[in-house]
Amino acid sequence: MAHDCIIEAQGLVKTYPGADRPAVAGIDLRIKKGAFYGVLGPNGAGKTTTLSICSGLMRPDSGLLDIAGLDIRKDLTEIKGIIGLVPQETAVYPTLTARENLLYFGAMQGLSGDRLKTRVDYCLDVARLTPLADKRVETFSGGLKRRLSLVAGLIHEPKILFLDEPTVGIDPQSRLFIYESLKKMNSSGMTIVYTSHYMEEVETLCAEISIIDRGVIIAEGRVDDMVIRHSGSVIEVRLNAPPPEALRQKVSALPHVSGALFDAKTFTVKSAKPQQTIGDIMRLMEESNLNILSLCHGGLSLEKLFISLTGAKLRE
Amino acid sequence: MKRLYHSIIKETKVIIRDKEALLLLFAMPTAFVLIMSLAMKDAFGDKGNAAFSVVIIDNDRSVVGETVTEVFSFIPAFKVEMALPGGITDPVKIQDDVNAGRHKFAVIIPEGATKGAVRRIRQQLAFTKKGPAKEVSIRLFADPALRPDQNHLAASTLNRALQGIENRLLWEQFGEVSGVTPQGSLKETAEVLRANKPFAEVYPESPASNVQGAHKRPPMPTAVQQSVPAWSLFAMFMLIIPLSVTFIKERQQGALLRLRSMPAPAWVIICGKAAPFCVINQLQFVSMLLVGIYVVPLLGGDALTIEGGSYAGIAIVSMSASLAAVGYGVMASVFCKTAEQATTFGGTSVIIFGALGGIMVPKFLMPPVMQKITVISPMGWGLDAFLDIFVRGGGVRDILTASGALLIFAIACAITAGARFKYLSR
Structure with missing residues (x-):
């Protein structure tokens, strides 16, 4: 594994039971430490499957995957401790309050005591949800829920944050807020892997991207380079x-x-x-x-x- | 353990905040216990204190009429209602009343029944040389809705009374010849009839008297002894619906995905979810016991009695049944893709388990083939164990097999769910 890479995948293959072709058909990835990396692709291209494999939710049928020097097959628990996931869905409990949600997810990440409380307060502050901390999430707008979902993935200060289309269905203000928050986190050293359908936000946020189609990477590199390279x-x-x-x-x-x-x-x-x-x-x-x-x-x-x-x- | 603690707290809050669903979990079995305990009260044999109303039209006004009335009055299973002067005495109308269920039985004793009986006895003793004496025609009408065994009880009571009267009259006639006259009034005759036991009496051997026997048969509970454990078990298993629906909702909302990306072990997530449901199961069961003991009698039903059964045994069966129900719920939540599927599958399978397990139709009322089929229902195992304690006064040892079977069922469900979960996560 290259010393500056935090994620390195070689020949990842994944076929779902009953499917006639692999969802991921031999993907190689090299994501540098501290990168803001975008994964693009049409629906069904294999983005979410790639993200699921990288975040330990799914085992590849074949291929190698190292996360921060750890082998996904041997060191899954350790890997789960250093990654954060923000799924496509809001992935919070509607009948719990914002604080209760964060307390629960923090505890599941292994935090406890004062550390847990401090992190919950910090995350509420980052998401600007402190005044609404004790209100049930079911009363929140879509944008508020997305903000909570984002910070729920940050509760344990992960080294790598995976975001799967985190701005779907929210207002421009909340989207802008999420962009700004992610930029700050990235500038503080966190590696971010981001999938989206919105090209503008990928252009704005990501320095490097890969475009996946039919389970393989068809283009990758710095966004500027790619545009220049292909524009010609x-x-x-x-x-x-x-x-x-x-x-x-x-x-x-x-x-x-x-x-x-x-x-x-x-x-x-x-x-x-x-x-x-x-x-x-x-x-x-x-x-x-x-x-x-x-x-x-x-x-x-x-x-x-x-x-x-x-x-x-x-x-x- | 801290993760488990937080998981339990989270799940408890989620459950408690859905107040309508929570209320339903307690209201549904309470309603079933009350309705079934009261509705089935008269259908559960002599332990139910069922009193069948009997109208006796005594046109005889002598030994036969009065003795029959006395004997029926003495037996708790019957409540004698004499036809009032000026009331309906037309046999057709009385039969119509009985057919319509206004009375369960009617006995019509014709005028001159005693004289006719005496005449017949005298003739049998050859005191008279006249032709064969006419039979006395006493009629018994029964509500067609009654079971054959209930009809038989009334008929045998009446026939025993008539046989006693015949013995008494025979003794009197014989005394007249021999010069030895029996002492006592007519009332005393009736008392003699009911107090004097014959030289031998034979009753069917009851299951209760044969508990330790090799031919152990289903016990005969009272309505409340059947309803409380039956509907508690039904409610316990009905928990499959909220349990699987919350699991599926978590999956659909992405929370389960988020949890799976965390270093928390799967067992913590599953046990954190299952534990509050187990507690709800226990609260449901205790509530149903209290309803059976205190509320059912207030509404005219029998109070639930445990008759020397083991409370530890009750707790073990209740906990095993709860684990079986939760295990089944976890399995359903892994196999069902949507909440609608879980609701339909959960509801239907629990009703089928209930029907097969003797919840809806008590096992002892089932034909032998169906009684054998009840062994496939975990609710049937639980119910048998509860009845062993409530009706037979069983202890911990008596329910170990059933509890063990429930625990094995729970483990099998958990293993199946785990295997399916792994398969889906491949």
């Missing part, structure tokens, strides 16, 4: 009218084009030789009597990159 090969064209089917086929069949995505009056192509492809596209448009309103090469957003890599087809 992606051309986005906006037309004055929807391209006819015949034109779509011609665009897809152009030399050096490895993928084309059509969306109403816009299409995106991925090309190994973009300059040549731009010329080919302009020629095709002229032949088809279609006007190009704009042509963009190299100015990709993460979302465009994500779509170009994983495809626009709806997933199950």
